[in-house]
Amino acid sequence: MEQNHILFAFLLTLMAGLSTGIGGLIVLFARKLNPNFLSGSLGFSAGVMIYVSFVELFPIASQSLSSTYGKTEGAVYTTLAFFAGMVLIGLIDKLVPSFENPHEMKDLNEYQKPNHPKLMRVGVMTALVIAIHNFPEGLATLISGLSEPTLAVSIAIAIAIHNIPEGIAVAVPIHYATKSKRKAFWFALTSGLAEPLGAIIGYFALKQLLGPSLFGLIFAAIAGIMVFISFDELLPTAEKYGKHHLAIYGLVAGMAVMAVSLLIF
Secondary structure: OOHHHHHHHHHHHHHHHHOHHHHHHHHHHOOOOOHHHHHHHHHHHHHHHHHHHHHHHHHHHHHHHHHHHOHHHHHHHHHHHHHHHHHHHHHHHHHOOHHHOOOOOOOHHHHHOOOOOOHHHHHHHHHHHHHHHHHHHHHHHHHHHHHOHHHHHHHHHHHHHHHHHHHHHHHHHHHHHHOOHHHHHHHHHHHOOHHHHHHHHHHHHHHHHOOHHHHHHHHHHHHHHHHHHHHHHHHHHHHHHOOHHHHHHHHHHHHHHHHHHHHHO
16 A cells, blocks of 8 residues: 555544644634534534445445445445444443533533633543544544545544534633643643544554455444434534524535535545
């Protein structure tokens, strides 16, 4: 595999991961968060992820596995891998205490009370939890970049968008605990480093096994992970921070942009 190909995939993963730093920058410079913009952006990201998962990733996985194992057996493996991805991210959520889980809705304005208890612990634990969640996302972006570079760009953008509010979730409590916006930014940025780290570890662990069969299984699992994240995290959060229709308009816009980009490229 060409080094330029690997470098491109890694840079995409790095970009997606470090977008948590954008959330830190928003806290750094914004006086007040715009909930409507956040709602539309999360809906947009969900639309991209859902469309990509069902229109691109799942069919590519099915085709790859069917070419190796036959149509019927390939379809079975694709379906099992899809739901295995959901189970994986669901188990990660289940093992994380709900208050510190970035997939559990919290009102970020609560953290803006100067005497809010245990703020520093909340911020640090949120950063650690987000880092854990970003491990499989990092591997997903890298594998996509190695196999389907054009598709990988869309996946990386969608993951980057959904990482921004996670950066905010880290930065807000750190800011109000330490009174330092600089520390809040660096905590948010650092939490995203798990994404490229997960990609590197996953790549070297699976390097000798990479091939059509493994690509197919991973693509199906990625589709399951992205669908789960969309319905468990992105859409509920979009609903919470904005009006219902803003979230749906963002969802449809994300699907439309993804559809057009796939037709063009």
